[in-house]
Amino acid sequence: MSAAADQVYGRFVELPRYPRSEPTGPATSSSSGLTRAFRAADASADTVLEFYVDALVGWTVVEAPRPDDAGALRARWSDGAYRLTITAADVGGGVAEFRVVLSKP
Numbered sequence: 787m788s789a790a791a792d793q794v795y796g797r798f799v800e801l802p803r804y805p806r807s808e809p810t811g812p813a814t815s816s817s818s819g820l821t822r823a824f825r826a827a828d829a830s831a832d833t834v835l836e837f838y839v840d841a842l843v844g845w846t847v848v849e850a851p852r853p854d855d856a857g858a859l860r861a862r863w864s865d866g867a868y869r870l871t872i873t874a875a876d877v878g879g880g881v882a883e884f885r886v887v888l889s890k891p
Contacts (some may be wrong), residue, residue: 792821797868802841804834807810810883819869820824831859831874831881838863838872845870864891 791843798820807826814821826834835851842863849862856877869891874884 790891794868794888794890798822798886801870801886801888802838804829804837804884807834807884819887823883823885825877826882826884828880830880831876831882831884834874834882834884835859835861835872840869867891871882 795813795859804826806828807824810823810825812822812878831849832851838861839847845863845865847861848864849860851859851861854860854873857876858873860871860873863870867890869889871887872884874882879885
């Protein structure tokens with residue numbers, strides 16, 4: 787991993803994580819940043835994004851939660867050095883899946 791990728795990963799692991807969520811696979815790195823997908827029990831797309839709106843202290847909401855073209859909810863934040871995008875969708879049975887993407891602007 788490059789020094790820049792190490793910095794992004796270090797910042798990524800500092801992010802709060804929605805309670806009762808589990809990763810659905812390893813984090814992946816690409817030119818657009820670091821991405822990790824999660825699955826949360828007893829959750830909805832709304833509650834996941836509400837959690838992050840409240841929990842991301844020091845981050846500025848760039849795009850408030852809103853539906854994307856696929857029907858999921860998406861929101862974006864910035865802390866000045868990084869950009870964070872979280873997309874969440876209801877998958878039924880009180881379960882939500884969400885993707886966290888951290889990148890450099």
